[in-house]
Amino acid sequence: MAQPLRFLARAPRSRFGRVVKWVFWIVALAPPLLMMATCGGLARFVLSEDEEVAAGALMFGTGLLGILWAIWLLGTPIMAILALLTRGKQLVIEQPPP
Numbered sequence: 132m133a134q135p136l137r138f139l140a141r142a143p144r145s146r147f148g149r150v151v152k153w154v155f156w157i158v159a160l161a162p163p164l165l166m167m168a169t170c171g172g173l174a175r176f177v178l179s180e181d182e183e184v185a186a187g188a189l190m191f192g193t194g195l196l197g198i199l200w201a202i203w204l205l206g207t208p209i210m211a212i213l214a215l216l217t218r219g220k221q222l223v224i225e226q227p228p229p
Contacts, residue, residue: 133228142219151217155210162203
């Protein structure tokens with residue numbers, strides 16, 4: 132007697148699950164891109180001949196990079212756990228034996 136064929140599949144994510152997944156990708160990708168843009172954009176001000184402008188740019192850049200690092204390092208694991216928890220249910224589909 133033949134055994135029935137069993138397939139494992141996942142149900143689609145809910146609307147909330149899709150939103151969480153998109154927020155995860157935004158939190159994972161946006162901060163590194165903004166960090167690179169900050170470093171590239173501040174170079175002109177940091178290398179300025181005016182010492183006050185250079186010091187202000189360094190303080191602004193340091194603060195902004197610290198905030199971006201915190202968002203990235205704290206947000207990515209939290210959003211990853213939420214994205215895993217909002218996956219669709221696992222379904223077992225059985226096909227009768229041939």
